Amino acid sequence: MILNTITNGVVLDHIQAGGAMDIYKALNLDKLGCQVAIIKNATSVKMGRKDILKICEPIDINLDVLGYLAPGVTVNIIKDGKVAERRHIDPPETIKDVIRCTNPRCITSIEQELPNIFKLTDKENLVYRCIYCESKCKKHGDIK
Amino acid sequence: MRSLIDIKELSTQEIDELIAVAKDIISDPAKYSEKCKGKKLATLFYEASTRTRLSFEAAMYELGGNVLGFSSADNSSASKGESVADTVRVCSGYADIIAMRHPKEGAPLVASMHSLVPIINAGDGGHNHPTQTLTDLLTINREKGRFENLVVGLCGDLKFGRTVHSLIGAMARYNNVKFVLISPDELKVPSYIKQELDKDGVEYVETRSLEDAIPELDILYMTRVQRERFFNEEDYLRLKDTYILNMSKLEKAKEDLSILHPLPRVNEISVEIDNDKRACYFEQALNGKYIRMALIMKLLGVE
């Protein structure tokens, strides 16, 4: 299968089962011309079931988007058929213009050119809050 | 250069210092009458709040400084669609310090990111209002001479009243403070605040009855129960009188109870109480001017 024969590209591993499509959309992988494989419900020793994304082209991944959507994911950079780099992605402390504040009382609701910045305020429960109004973001719902 | 957007930015030591300066101003105002000579405060009020604006302006005048600004969005550049960032970039060239009131949450933070001079948040929607909290703290300290070992009752709308939330956060820093949270079920303190109190081991009780709670209180902080917070008129009418403080409810209170209210009041404190020695809300308003004087000096780096 082509999945095992990436020469140059990126493999996103250890995605929570069911999470691959969200990441596919948020990273705009639909815009790519190359082959992209979405593997759902693969067997995992650690996770039971997991999703995997394989991208057959060396692309820059927005790690803020990825870390926010899928904390704990592993990014494998494939060069010449080998894993050249493997990175475990932690949830980012700050995310800029990844999600949008939906609080109608927030200053960002009337000043659209302001950057939407969220800070990780609760590491245990992965709660992000808008730096302006301190509203909690609704997970996944507000992706820009 | 330092701004004040949220009361949480101030350490306990800094709050104590501000209180000490404010008390010194009260005891010897003449000593401070030229501290800010030649300095200007801009009051950028995107929504009317006459009380808060006058308090800031009086504070600056009593420090020997001058004041400029606007008092509603209608007659300012905001009505022409200028962003907060642009307005502040311009105004920080005209003034040494800015007090900003804005109906949208976070506007003063945006201002502080683009200003060349300190920004004081004079209220951003229902979000933060740090100078109100400082005012409340100065009042409690002047009344009681301490922050420790107090039973603090908060009554009325404890759900939406951010002033209440900030005061709880600030008072919880001190030893042996117990909170009595008095409200209808619909307007109870949000659970995240109770979780923080639990985490820090701060004692609190929740009750619906002001009458039952009143005997043990050292401080009673009253707030307004607003009609628009209720789903139906019936609930509002049923509850509103329960949270009105009058002489008969005060009968069982301590002799040295201190009654606070951020003002303006509507009817939640009966006027018959105004002359009782336990009523502190008008002194509280005056304290607002003194603590703002101390804050302006601190942020301007005036000794």
Ligand SMILES: [Zn+2]
């Ligand atoms: Zn916001």
